[in-house]
Ligand SMILES: Cc1cc2nc3c(=O)[nH]c(=O)nc-3n(C[C@H](O)[C@H](O)[C@H](O)COP(=O)(O)O)c2cc1C
């Protein structure tokens with residue numbers, strides 16, 4: 001992953017430990033309404049892909065155990081990982097692209113409900129993404145992938161050559177020659193692997209995204225409702241299709257790109273189709289970027305405006321993230337695909353303990369606060385979820401007290417200790433296992449390996465009944481809170 005030059009070391013801390021009485025009276029542990037959906041607390045586990053599903057994208061026992069463990073910590077809400085709206089092979093990512101997924105997803109919603117004693121509301125993040133190929137061997141690229149255009153042959157001085165000769169000659173040009181003769185898109189495909197973009201209007205399936213996506217998202221949302229989820233989060237963030245429509249890099253000329261009014265058009269049309277399908281009594285919101293964090297990318301002025309449009313349109317909540325783009329991703333090794341969390345924008349999304357002056361804690365707070373302020377000024381009460389580097393009560397409560405957000409998301413802190421909020425509520429914040437922001441988990445995610453936390457994945461490996469990773473070396477689920485109060489049975493948090 002990209003690292004800032006300063007490399008200043010930041011240590012997480014427990015902050016001030018509240019008593020049970022203080023925690024119970026706090027904003028963090030007060031209820032909040034997300035449109036038709038009431039959360040008991042303002043604690044939120046944002047979407048995190050743990051690579052637990054199978055090649056068919058189904059719910060299996062590992063998926064159930066993973067989410068049930070978060071649910072035993074009784075947060076206000078859990079958002080299930082980015083789940084594909086199309087029924088196409090996409091590795092071990094969960095899918096919701098066909099009705100046959102409903103049975104498995106129902107088992108998941110029932111398991112979470114039971115594990116939290118009915119205290120945690122469960123949402124699912126639904127996603128569309130475009131095709132990305134692995135970085136090819138140069139020989140494969142020149143022999144099989146590269147289209148030989150007259151312009152390319154002219155630039156390379158190969159007009160008279162046969163196809164086989166031209167391909168061999170191009171391969172022989174080497175790195176410097178490739179930079180000279182290939183057009184930027186081909187060069188990118190050679191160096192990073194080919195990646196489709198919303199700007200590829202010459203491809204019929206990219207041209208038709210605005211016609212296709214509203215229906216796909218709407219059907220996925222209907223399946224989510226039928227599966228027993230309390231709401232859906234439309235994934236409009238990071239490197240994926242909908243975020244690419246919102247991005248300043250979207251230069252489509254079909255009325256869905258260019259100006260910000262045109263860029264927000266499809267995200268609004270998708271939302272309207274979803275709303276029409278699931279009705280007004282079902283929670284629908286989106287996750288979008290407060291800042292893209294790439295050169296010339298969407299900044300707070302645009303995202304503030306987007307937030308207001310989403311709120312006016314009637315979304316029940318807005319959750320912010322930042323960065324996580326392909327545009328500045330590191331070059332992958334041959335045979336690997338680019339990963340959108342390896343550049344500076346990736347760092348902004350999941351900052352590490354070695355950081356710049358701003359540090360890894362609360363990096364998305366100021367931008368989210370601007371978005372929320374603009375939404376309130378527009379007369380909307382839409383709740384806003386802010387995530388990024390939050391790991392203690394004091395910090396979370398300060399964000400709420402300042403009016404920077406209405407709900408506090410904690411991804412890696414919840415992974416490090418799924419009971420952190422429950423411990424805090426019970427006056428035991430001293431017992432919280434604090435995330436160290438090492439990004440060991442993110443490294444596993446990058447390799448598409450089962451995600452675990454280094455603070456617990458080697459603990460009690462011989463515990464009866466625990467499930468281990470494919471290599472047999474790591475436990476897949478955080479250990480239970482050993483000295484939890486005896487009174488703490490399911491459903492005793494409030
Ligand atoms: C392993 C892992 C997987 C993630 N998967 C998703 C995802 O599916 N969807 C999403 O919107 N964000 C995803 N994120 C980003 C988190 O939701 C969150 O925004 C980010 O980790 C910063 O919050 P934190 O500092 O509380 O960890 C993921 C993060 C991690 C560590």
Ligand code: SF4
Nearest residue numbers: 435436438439441453
């Ligand atoms: S591995 Fe654990 S401690 Fe390290 S960043 Fe991930 S959640 Fe935090």
